[in-house]
Amino acid sequence: MLPIVDKPLIEYAVEEARAAGIEEFVFVTGRGKTAIQNHFDNHVELEATLRSKGRENELSSITSSMGAPGQFAYVRQMEPMGLGHAVWTARNFIGNEPFAVLLADDLISGEPGALAEMAQVHADHGGNVVALMEVPQDDTSRYGVVAPGADDGTIVEVLDLVEKPDPEDAPSNLAIVGRYILQPEVLDFLALGERGSGGEIQLTDSMARLIGGAPFNGVRLSGTRYDCGTKVGFLEANVAFALDRTDLGHDVADRISRVLETHRRDT
Numbered sequence: 163m164l165p166i167v168d169k170p171l172i173e174y175a176v177e178e179a180r181a182a183g184i185e186e187f188v189f190v191t192g193r194g195k196t197a198i199q200n201h202f203d204n205h206v207e208l209e210a211t212l213r214s215k216g217r218e219n220e221l222s223s224i225t226s227s228m229g230a231p232g233q234f235a236y237v238r239q240m241e242p243m244g245l246g247h248a249v250w251t252a253r254n255f256i257g258n259e260p261f262a263v264l265l266a267d268d269l270i271s272g273e274p275g276a277l278a279e280m281a282q283v284h285a286d287h288g289g290n291v292v293a294l295m296e297v298p299q300d301d302t303s304r305y306g307v308v309a310p311g312a313d314d315g316t317i318v319e320v321l322d323l324v325e326k327p328d329p330e331d332a333p334s335n336l337a338i339v340g341r342y343i344l345q346p347e348v349l350d351f352l353a354l355g356e357r358g359s360g361g362e363i364q365l366t367d368s369m370a371r372l373i374g375g376a377p378f379n380g381v382r383l384s385g386t387r388y389d390c391g392t393k394v395g396f397l398e399a400n401v402a403f404a405l406d407r408t409d410l411g412h413d414v415a416d417r418i419s420r421v422l423e424t425h426r427r428d429t
C-alpha cells in the first residue's frame with residue numbers, strides 16, 4: 163500500500179496486469195493487510211462526498227481501481243515460508259490454467275508494460291515466461307539467475323534456473339525480475355514443499371523442474387525496474403515516476419534541484 167507519487171504500489175501491478183489482458187486476480191496477503199482489500203472495494207462515504215461536491219476527477223480515480231464483483235480474491239499465506247509457498251496458497255483459485263505472478267514491490271515503468279511484453283512472448287511461443295534484467299555479477303545472490311541458451315537480444319531460452327547463487331557459482335548475470343507467466347504444472351512441484359535457498363520454498367526451484375517440458379523463455383524487459391522493497395529503490399521510483407508526470411514533473415525537477423543545492427551547500 164506504500165504510495166508511488168499518489169497511488170499505492172499494488173495498484174500499479176494491477177494496472178500492468180489489466181493492460182496484459184488479465185481479468186481475475188488473487189492477492190496473497192497476511193495478517194494485518196486488510197487495507198489492500200478495502201482499497202479495491204467501494205468507498206461508499208468518500209464516493210458520495212466527492213459526487214455531491216462535483217469532484218469528478220477524484221471520483222473516477224477512486225472508482226477506476228475497483229474490479230467487478232468476483233474478479234478479486236484474497237488468500238492468506240499464514241506463514242512466511244517463501245515465494246513458492248505464497249504462490250501455492252493460491253492454487254485453488256488458479257486451477258488448471260496458465261497464470262501470471264506479479265511481485266508488486268518490483269515496479270516496472272514503460273509501455274505497453276512488462277506483463278504485456280511477456281504475454282506476447284507467451285502467445286508466440288507458449289510455455290513459461292519470466293522477466294529478465296542484467297545485474298552486476300556481485301548482486302547475483304539477491305536474485306533467481308538463469309543459465310541462458312539461444313538469445314536474440316530480447317528473448318532468451320532458459321536452460322536452467324538457480325535461486326540466489328553466489329557470484330562465483332552464478333550461471334550468468336541475467337536475473338529474474340518479479341514477473342512470471344507459468345504453466346499450472348509448477349503447482350505440482352510446489353506441493354512437494356521442498357525447501358531451498360534461505361530455508362524457504364522457492365518458486366525458482368519448482369520452475370527449474372519445468373525446463374525440458376514446455377518451452378521456457380526469458381524476456382529482457384524494455385522498461386526500467388525499481389526495487390521498491392529497498393528504501394533507496396522506493397525513493398528512486400517516486401522521483402522517477404513524479405518526473406514523468408506531465409502535471410508534476412516540472413515542479414518536482416525544480417524542487418529536487420533546490421534540495422540538491424541546499425544539501426551540497428550544507429555538507
Ligand code: G1P
Nearest residue numbers: 245268304305306338339340366
Ligand atoms: C524473489 C525471487 C527471485 C527474484 C526476485 C525479483 O526474491 O525469489 O528469484 O529474482 O524476487 O525481485 P526476493 O526478492 O523475494 O528475495
